[in-house]
Amino acid sequence: MWSTLPTEMKLTVADSLALDDVKNLSLVDRNTYTACLPSTFKNVKLPNSRALDDFLENVPRTYCKYIHHLELFNDQHGNSANIRAVTQSIIAILAASLCLEELVLNTTGSLHYSVISCFAHLTRLERLSIHHSGPEELRPLSERFVVSVAASVPNLKRLSLDRVTRSTMHAPELRGVPPYIPLVSGDDDIPDHPVLGAELYLPSLLGISTLRELIIKDTHLGDPRWATVPVKCKLQFVDLGSCYHENEDFNSVCTQRIMATVGKTVDEFSLTTTVSDAVFAKPSVTPLQCLRKLHISPFFPVDSVVDTMSNLAGSPIESLSMQCYEDDVVDVCAALEEFLTTRSERGAGFYEKLSRIDVSVTASADSNAQLDSEEEAESRMATKRLQELCRDLSLASRFSKTMPRAAASRLAQSTGLAPSVSRWNGPSDGRLRSMTL
Template sequence: MSTPVAQNAFDWISLPHEMKIAVLDHLSLEDVWSCAQSSRDSYALCLPILFRTVNLPTLESLNAFLEAVPAHHCQLIRDLRISTQSQSRDHDQCDAFMRPTSPCSDASAPLAELLKRCTGLEAFDIKICGGLDARKILPVFQGTGMERLKKLRVENLEMEEVAPISERLIVSLAFSLPFLESLSLTRITRSNLHAPELQFSNIPLAQDKGGNSNLPTHPFLGDELRLPQLLRLPKLKQLQIRDTHLGDPMWEEVCSECPLEVLDLGSCAYVSPTANEAFTAKILARAPPSITSCALSASLPPVSATSPISPTTAVGSPLSPTCKSSPFSPISISPATTLSPSSPFSSIPQSGFPMQTAIPALSRLRTLHLTPLVPTSSISTTLSQPALAASPVQTLSCAFHPDDAAEGCRELEGFFKERGRLVGLTQGFGQIQGRKRALSRLSVHVQTAEDVPAAENGRARSNTLPILPSLDASSALKPTPSPIVTPACPYPSLSTLTIDIPDTPASPVGMKMSPRRLAAARRRAAERREAAIRLREVARGQGMKVVLKGVDLDSEESGDNAGAIPAAVSGKVHSESAWRGRANSA
């Protein structure tokens, strides 16, 4: 007896083409491939989904793809991910002594051939091993086939000393894409044409030879193909620059012309942390106010070096340039930290001589992320920046290396404790001294109207703004019972705190952990857990949602196995110890 057909059954063949595509979008690629093999019509229907995202992890797979796939199928590719690294040359399995010093074979020719076929490309992710030839790649980007590209990610897998990727080539490629919205750059090398001061330093430079010398003059930029010009892309919304030297002085001069929303700044391993601080502060000073998300891989200079100066405040007011260091007010550097023009170190940023960089207020900032490259001792200094503390940040995310997680959590705990004291303080003159003590612990110093000397009432100090004609200085300096204009606490809109502890680096298989190293790993895990618990309690007491990743707190809360290593760490203890042992033996 045949099974009765349900009344709500339908015929797949009779469905509209759009509805079939919507159904196939919810299936995995294996199921879509099975459906494509059922009939000729199904194969033609599944082709756009099968070729929507193409991942070619090696140079051999790129050559095989060009030989096997018809050229007209490449028009269906929307997201292309390519790595030109050879399959027989895995740099991840080599240490500094075994890594080859000769560049890989040039993959510019097959890469250019594939890009010519991909006329509908919208996202392109390339990991380069062996460099690129601008004479082959740049004409493809300048053609009509790449006009729809919106996302571009370029990463150099080679050492910059062996096969650098010049900033001139990257800027030329970016300005060849009229609808580029997202740009991610990793390990891009400065050109010797734009960095002559780095010619005899330990910082790698892309020499003016080969493909770099054949770049045509840009009609809009001319020969100034430098990284700061990226802020002039008309439709750029996301910019990420990692492992790249950001010391170009043009960052201080360029005017941002892009509707930037996401900014991710890395650090350079060839310069000091103090120099990375100065570079990051300069870029933030030129960033547009439309930024909603910011990620930092370097700390920021002291507060006395980066506060914005407001042109509409009077001298002596709580928000005037004569204030010492309010978290939301301009700051004047004291003469003790000012370098004379004749000083031989006047052009070198140092911790004792902060640079005077005005970072404007980021009125739309909602998400702030600190990577593990930010020193834990500089977390409070970075978070105390007026441009960040006064912004409406809702989510604060901090990632720590496992060895620095306990110290980082303690630094955040101290910062939020002082923030909690500011929340409890009233905004009256009776609590001015308490407010100043709490702010001073956050590396912030406030000078109220009562502290201004009488000699400064009628004139402005040096390197500060004069009194505006429309404002009366005497009335501004006169104490009134009105509350202080300074906000109650830093980050008034903060609601979510995320702590992320990334996994430890991988290690060779088979190495065992000694009892001494096992005890040290247990001790570090216990310190991380205790510091995370204290930080969570402080943050929850201020009404924030706390998300901890990489630390298991269930064993501590239940009281069982108090001395055991957390589950998130126990599986990686051997790899962490083996990795350290290998580094020490090397």
């Protein structure tokens, strides 16, 4: 019966199964094996450079056409030969992954610039994340590199960056002066971009016309050109983190500058720093005229919640979500209660469109930082008061608890649920058909 089904139906069945089930199904016969290929290679995660090399050595290059989501880890460092070698491996897989829709690149530093040209051919790539995990002072991720890569993607809609390092070429004023921001030197060999030319500084990201979502974390955003660069994109979601080398006031100024530049199209904003500029509170002049959803990160100073919310009153905010750590629940609930009291006192026109408030509590990754019974009781009472106040004001609300990745990983390992290397073997032609997952 199965063997008589059309290929299209087999593809649909395979696509609805979990990966382990797809692997088992693929062993039925050669036709089924072929029908399972798109589902098996749709999502590929290669956790280190060796896994990348193994994939290229054992998996036929033609199978890369099935990859829609690819996560790569570049853990190579040292001399230029090592960097070029891993770059060539990444070029090999990207060149064959013409149906790629999302790429997550985890790297310990910049790759060789020869990889940049590959991105011009990835016409289906819409979501790009580049995460830097190496020591910024020793193996920085150059802003010139990431800007050139992003600007080379023809249809890029979502860009996520973290721990990008400013280039000496574009920030000479930061060299040798407090607070001694790490800078990249030697990245002047990155070729000019066909559209951006030599202007490969971070604010040039706003010149990517297709871009709709921009996330930048743990990166120095002090370039004054954020306020002057021509904006060709229509950003709908923006999430800007703080630079840990700078103080709160500096980060706040940087955030406000970028908000003022891109705000007219932004529907959703994630806030890490305070907003002190009162111009955002005036509906007639605020640049955030479309802002409906506001997220506040757990790193936001709790004692600034009321003032910042007041300074954003010019936007038609409908939903407020706030994330905090367990030991901040009482303070966060008190701050939100104060804000809602202020809203009631100021009457019509002040957050009149607000319809819901959500609070997400993040458990500490440190197992020794758990609350005692008295603190837990106090947190429950604070949460209950806020929920009751929301009900009285006819506001929808949701309180949830999440677990940080580090704690979740430890739990998985302790319960035997930690992910492991999985290999999938195809027909008995002797070739490995497997991925590291």
